[in-house]
Amino acid sequence: MMIYPTLQILNGACVVLEQGCLDDPIIWHSDPKACVRDYAATGAExxxxxxxxxxxxxxxQTEFMADLVRAAQVPVQFAxxxxxxxxxxxxxxxxxxRVVLSTMAARDPRLIMELAHHYPDQIVVSVDVWQGKVMxxxxxxxxxxEPKAMMRAYDPLPLAGFIVTDIDNDIGDVEEPLALISGLARSVRSPVIASGIVRTLDDIARLKxxxxxxxxxxxxxxxQQHFDLAHALETARPEPEPIAAML
Structure with missing residues (x-):
């Protein structure tokens, strides 16, 4: 399972948002370029x-974001x-x-179809769920x-995948968003990236x-230093299949 270390950039700084609310962002790092370099150096793919x-x-801040993309030295998924x-x-x-499309995906299916065929495996559709609807x-x-209908409509396209976020439980209990995201993942063939669900290494271990x-x-x-990236990457790696001893 792939770990995507994630940075949200506002006015040139890394910030934390509570349930995606832009009204009261918390600045946690003033040098995003150092962050992307550290993540890449730690082993992020x-x-x-x-x-x-x-x-x-x-x-x-488009040019600033472009500088971050160049500084990363690993592939960037951009939203x-x-x-x-x-x-x-x-x-x-x-x-x-990859580019992540949310509002466009909800409003212009024909354009998404064209883009997916023109840029195969580079388009990610973001499905942000609030009270049973896509935001x-x-x-x-x-x-x-509705999230399942949207995902099934786009599933035949050569997408890189879907990102699914359960906004209802963005900072709450893990069980409900895990149930929602895993249920949606089972309903499509395209790969699904879970969002807003990892608080501990145990959450990563379950997701994989x-x-x-x-x-x-x-x-x-x-x-918030619940764990570091190196441990997250290690936890996400597949465990080797047991090999029977030769007699």
Whole structure:
């Protein structure tokens, strides 16, 4: 299972949001470039970056985010404010490995189909669930899609996968979001990345045995030092199959 160390960037700093609320961000690191380099040096195979300014329609830190992509030295999964075809093509041209589409996916299925075929294995559809519906506009608006219907509609496309977040339980108990995400993962063939669910190494250990969950975003738990990235990567590695002794 893949661990995606996750950084949310607002006004050039790494921040923590409570249930995705942008009204009261907590700054925890003023040097995101040092963070991405540390994650890569520790062994991360991917890094997930979110441009929170772009989520709000402010694209003034685009060049700063592009510098972070270059500094990472490993593939970047990029999210935040990707609402037009040009946004997608620009970021892929800038070298990101994948782009994460949320609002666009909820509103323009035809464009998602075109992008998925043009950029196979580089498009990730984000499914942010609140009270049984898929949220848009950075979790600020309720869309018309139900999560399972949306995922099944996009499942035949050559996507890199889905990211699923249970917003209802973003900072609450692990059991309910685990049940929701694992149920949605079983309903599609495309790989699913779990979000907002890892608090401890035990959560990672459980996730890696859930059918069709190919990875998890890990952000706040690393920031709050519940564990370090090296231990997360080690926990996520598959355990070797037992080999029968030769007689």
């Amino acid at each position: 991917w890094i997930h970056l979110t441009d929170l300014n772009a989520v709000q329609g402010d694209y003034n 935040g404010g990707l609402r037009t075809e040009k946004h997608v093509t620009d970021w892929i041209d800038r070298g990101v490995g 848009t506009e950075g979790w600020r608006a309720t869309g018309a899609w 045995y859930v059918r069709n969950i190919a990875g998890t975003l890990v952000g706040t738990a690393l920031i």
